[in-house]
Every structure is written in C-alpha cells, then in structure tokens.
Amino acid sequence: MTQPLWSKTAEDSQTILQKKITQFMSGNDVILDRQIFVYDIQASQAHAEGLERIGVFSPKELTQIKRALLELTEHFLSSSFVLDDRFEDGHSAIEWYLTEELGELGKKIHTGRSRxxxxxxxxxxxxxxxxxxxxxxxxxxxxxxxxxxxxxxxxxxxxxxxxxxxxxxxxxxxxxxxxxxxxxxxxxxxxxxxxxxxxxxxxxxxxxxxxQLDRDHTTQVLGFNRKQxxxxxxxxxxxxxxxxxxxxxxxxxxxxxxxxxxxxxxxxxxxxxxxxxxxxxxxxxxxxxxxxxxxxxxxxxxxxxxxxxxxxxxxxxxxxxxxxxxxxxxxxxxxxxxxxxxxxxxxxxxxxxxxxxxxxxxxxAVEASMFATDKAVELVIEESMPFRDAYRHIKHNYDELESRSAVESIKQRVSPGSCGNLMLQEISERLENLI
The missing domain is CATH 1.20.200.10 (Fumarase/aspartase (Central domain))
Incomplete structure (x- = not known):
C-alpha cells in the first residue's frame, strides 16, 4: 500500500499488527471507492479551479492538474489504472497519481480540503x-x-x-x-x-x-443549487x-x-x-x-x-x-x-x-355477494332508503342478490378514480409533467 496520507513517517514498511489494523480500518474502502472514484476526480477538478481563483495554483499549473485528472479518468474507465490495495482509498490514489505525474505540483491538490x-x-x-x-x-x-x-x-x-x-x-x-x-x-x-x-x-x-475559498465557484461548476x-x-x-x-x-x-x-x-x-x-x-x-x-x-x-x-x-x-x-x-x-x-x-x-x-x-371468480354494495347504493338512489338501512337489508337478504354483468357493474362505478372513471388522462398528464 502507498503511504497513508495521515502518516507521520515517510517509511513504507508496516509491522504485521499495523497491517492487520489497516486492513480492519480501511480494507474495503478502496473497493467501495471504485463506484465513486470518477465523482471524486470530478470534485478534484472543481477544487483545483477554486484554488487557482485564489492564487494557490497558477493558470499553467491548473491546466496541468486538469489534464492529469482527465487522463486519470480515462485510464480508470479503460481499466489501465486500477484502484486496488496499493492505495488506502480513492482519495489517496488521486493524490498519488498527480504526484507521480506532476511531482511537487501534485502534492498541492489537497490544499484547503480534507478527505x-x-x-x-x-x-x-x-x-x-x-x-x-x-x-x-x-x-x-x-x-x-x-x-x-x-x-x-x-x-x-x-x-x-x-x-x-x-x-x-x-x-x-x-x-x-x-x-x-x-x-x-x-x-x-x-x-x-x-x-x-x-x-x-x-x-x-x-x-x-x-x-478565502471560492465555494460559490465550486458550487456552480459541480451543478449544486446551493452550498452547505x-x-x-x-x-x-x-x-x-x-x-x-x-x-x-x-x-x-x-x-x-x-x-x-x-x-x-x-x-x-x-x-x-x-x-x-x-x-x-x-x-x-x-x-x-x-x-x-x-x-x-x-x-x-x-x-x-x-x-x-x-x-x-x-x-x-x-x-x-x-x-x-x-x-x-x-x-x-x-x-x-x-x-x-x-x-x-x-x-x-x-x-x-x-x-x-x-x-x-x-x-x-366473481360471485353474487360481490354486488352487495352496488345493490345497497341502488336502494338509496331508487327507493330513498337511508344507507345504513339499505346495508342492513342486504346483510339479511342475500337471497335478493342476483348475478349481474360484472362489466356493467364496474362501468357504473363512476366515482372519480374508480373502475368506471379511472381518470387515466389525469394520471397521464401528471406523468408527462414529471418527465
């Protein structure tokens, strides 16, 4: 593994215990970071632009940094650069790559930011x-x-x-x-x-x-609607x-x-x-x-x-x-x-x-009892019977329920949204508006 970014020494060697601890703390990080690595590079490009705007990078240095980050993206997507256990995580891989390509300039990328x-x-x-x-x-x-x-x-x-x-x-x-x-x-x-x-x-x-970081610039470049x-x-x-x-x-x-x-x-x-x-x-x-x-x-x-x-x-x-x-x-x-x-x-x-x-x-699968509610409503409309009375009447007189056309039943259920009035056009319009 490359030297951890937080290390106090420049030595690469680790004891067996240190290796176990490192594996425990960040063993899966580099694997997981493969899914967000391109986003990390994208944010590094915006950060570099922000540093140039406050004089940390010169325009020429910014061009070099952005070119190297673009190459890193291309190498990663083509699998010619592999994010593997040489690195602690994707963040350290970016800094390592820039330092390998640009020397001392690459070490400046982490100015003003943390992992x-x-x-x-x-x-x-x-x-x-x-x-x-x-x-x-x-x-x-x-x-x-x-x-x-x-x-x-x-x-x-x-x-x-x-x-x-x-x-x-x-x-x-x-x-x-x-x-x-x-x-x-x-x-x-x-x-x-x-x-x-x-x-x-x-x-x-x-x-x-x-x-004096230009956070408004990075917010705009990265397409955020505001800064936190x-x-x-x-x-x-x-x-x-x-x-x-x-x-x-x-x-x-x-x-x-x-x-x-x-x-x-x-x-x-x-x-x-x-x-x-x-x-x-x-x-x-x-x-x-x-x-x-x-x-x-x-x-x-x-x-x-x-x-x-x-x-x-x-x-x-x-x-x-x-x-x-x-x-x-x-x-x-x-x-x-x-x-x-x-x-x-x-x-x-x-x-x-x-x-x-x-x-x-x-x-x-449709049986006569499934028309009971329809019949109760009909008694309300046709005979002016209070609904609770109609409900009880049907409850105790199932024999009055006759088989009827299921299609006609659903056609007559016209309350908004129900079978006879699905309001599909309204749902369709909402779908179009969301698209």
Whole structure:
C-alpha cells in the first residue's frame, strides 16, 4: 500500500499488527471507492479551479492538474489504472497519481480540503445520479402500468379486502394504482434530489480553513443549487443524506413489494388470474411440474435488503457532532442499498410486459355477494332508503342478490378514480409533467 496520507513517517514498511489494523480500518474502502472514484476526480477538478481563483495554483499549473485528472479518468474507465490495495482509498490514489505525474505540483491538490469533505462531495454527486436514475426508473414503471391500465380498463379482476372477496374490480384499476404510485415515487425522488443538492466541498474536516475559498465557484461548476454553509453541519449531515436517498428508494420498493405479493398470489393455481412470463420463472430441481415466479419473489425480498442498508446507517448515527470514523461505514451500506434497488426496479417494466391474464378465470371468480354494495347504493338512489338501512337489508337478504354483468357493474362505478372513471388522462398528464 502507498503511504497513508495521515502518516507521520515517510517509511513504507508496516509491522504485521499495523497491517492487520489497516486492513480492519480501511480494507474495503478502496473497493467501495471504485463506484465513486470518477465523482471524486470530478470534485478534484472543481477544487483545483477554486484554488487557482485564489492564487494557490497558477493558470499553467491548473491546466496541468486538469489534464492529469482527465487522463486519470480515462485510464480508470479503460481499466489501465486500477484502484486496488496499493492505495488506502480513492482519495489517496488521486493524490498519488498527480504526484507521480506532476511531482511537487501534485502534492498541492489537497490544499484547503480534507478527505472528509472530499468523500462528502463525491457521495453527493453519486447520490444525485442515483436519484436521477430512480426517477427515470419510476417513470418507466408508471408508463408501463398506465399503458396496461388503458389496455385492460374494463377487464374483470375480483377486488379483495382482508384477502376475502369484496367487490368487482378491474385490471385497469389495479394497473392504474401502480401508475399513480410510481408518479408519487418519481416526484419523491425529485424532491430528495433538490434537498440533498448542496455542496459540502470547502468545509474541510468540519471547521473550515484559513483560506478565502471560492465555494460559490465550486458550487456552480459541480451543478449544486446551493452550498452547505456550516462546516460542522456538513459533517453531521453525513449519513443523514444517505438515509434520505435510501428512503426514496424504500418508497419505490415498498410498492414493488406489494405488486410482487399480488402477482405471487394471483399466479397460484388457487387464483390462476395471471401467469408470469417464462423468463421471470424457474422450475424445481426435483419437481418437474413446477413453474415458480422466482424473480417476482426476489423483487419482493429486495425491500428487506434495502431496509437492512437503511437500518445499518441509522443505527451507527448515534454520534456526537463532528466527524467520527464510524461514518466511514455509511458508504458500503449506501452503495449496496442503491445497487440492489436499481437492479430490481430496472426489471419491472419487462416483467409487466410478460404477464398473461386469464380473463375467464377472473370472471368466474366473481360471485353474487360481490354486488352487495352496488345493490345497497341502488336502494338509496331508487327507493330513498337511508344507507345504513339499505346495508342492513342486504346483510339479511342475500337471497335478493342476483348475478349481474360484472362489466356493467364496474362501468357504473363512476366515482372519480374508480373502475368506471379511472381518470387515466389525469394520471397521464401528471406523468408527462414529471418527465
């Protein structure tokens, strides 16, 4: 490993104990940093520009620094530069590379900054892109659901409460429920983006530095909408920012968990309302007859994995003000949580496209008792009976319930948002506005 940035000596040798301690403290850091390394380089470019604006770098030196950082990015993306255990972390790798390429000039890059604000700004840039992708994925799911809601607007699906048959519903209403949910999730991702889009670069280790850093310039160059003003809060917000991001992903995966539950139930032989495509199913290693919706079940489980990451960060934030080394462990939890959620969400539109609805089975599952609420409302309208009296009358006179057209029943349910009035155009307009 290269000499740690904080080392008091210039010697490279470490005792066996020191190596064990180093492995414990930062063994995974360099691996995790591969996911945010490009963001760290991007922030280093902005920091170098800021240093040039206050005279730490000359214009010529800035050009050299920026050229070297661009080359480092290219080498990293082409795998000709590997972030490995030669380095303590990505931050030390950047400084090492600049020093190797530019000598004494490379050693000046760390003027006015700490690894604390370095990791904070790289994490913010990563989180911004993660939220942008989350919004895009949510909109794609919403669009898929809206398309299917229009296609199956009047196709019968029994409605359930308490897992008991309740009223006649429609596949259009089921798909529309998730279309609206993922509009909400996209909006939430957008709101979280604006909340976290603030620049911690220049707050150093949590107490500022004795330089007139041009933080407005780095804020503008890095595309932040404002700078995070107080250096102590910049440290205290570590972990808090990550929780905000994971919370937005949790909202999306919570809806996926419910969708996956529905599909798992509806695809059983007992329901037989829908079949999941073969690409999302597997067989059994011992039972030739099995057609298991494994991918759907793992989508359902993704929420639990994400909650694990969220709880890991939340649990370690019982800390006093200022930087504590505990905060290092927020990085792995954030990256794991986001990666898990993104893999799941990416597959959902394709999953929805494979569904085959068994319309005959859905219609056969409708029974006369499911029209009880319709009949009670009819008594209110046609016979001016108070609703509570109509309710009791139907409750004690099920024999009066006759089988009727399920399609006509859902057509007559015209309250805003219900089967006969799904208001798909309004959801579509909201989707377009979010896009």
């Amino acid at each position: 604390n604000d370095q990791v904070s700004v790289a994490t913010r840039l990563y989180c911004r892109d993660a939220l942008t992708k989350l919004k895009k994925q949510c909109l794609a799911i919403a669009e898929s659901c809206l398309t299917l809601a229009k296609k199956h607007e009047l196709d019968i699906l029994p409605g359930y409460t308490h897992l008991q048959r309740a009223v006649v519903s429609s596949w259009g209403m089921w798909f529309a429920s998730f279309a609206e949910a993922f509009c909400d999730n996209a909006s939430d991702a957008n709101n979280t983006y604006h909340l976290i889009n603030c620049n911690p670069l220049g707050t150093a280790a949590g107490y500022g530095v004795n330089l 003003i107080n250096p102590i809060y910049a440290q205290n917000s570590r972990g808090k920012i990550e929780l905000q991001v994971l919370s937005s992903y949790k909202n999306a995966l919570l809806d996926i968990r419910r969708m996956a539950w529905d599909l798992s139930l509806f695809s059983t032989a007992e329901y037989d309302f829908v079949q999941v495509g073969d690409d999302f199913s597997t067989g059994s290693s011992i039972m030739p007859n099995k057609h298991n919706p494994d991918a759907v079940e793992l989508m359902r489980a993704s929420y639990a994995q994400l909650v694990g990451s969220y709880n890991e960060i939340e649990s370690l934030l019982s800390l006093p003000s200022g930087y504590q080394r505990d905060l290092q462990n927020t990085k792995g939890a954030l990256l794991r949580g986001v990666s898990t959620a993104q893999q799941c969400l990416e597959l959902v539109p394709d999953l929805l496209g494979t569904l085959t609805i068994n319309h005959q089975q859905c219609e056969q």
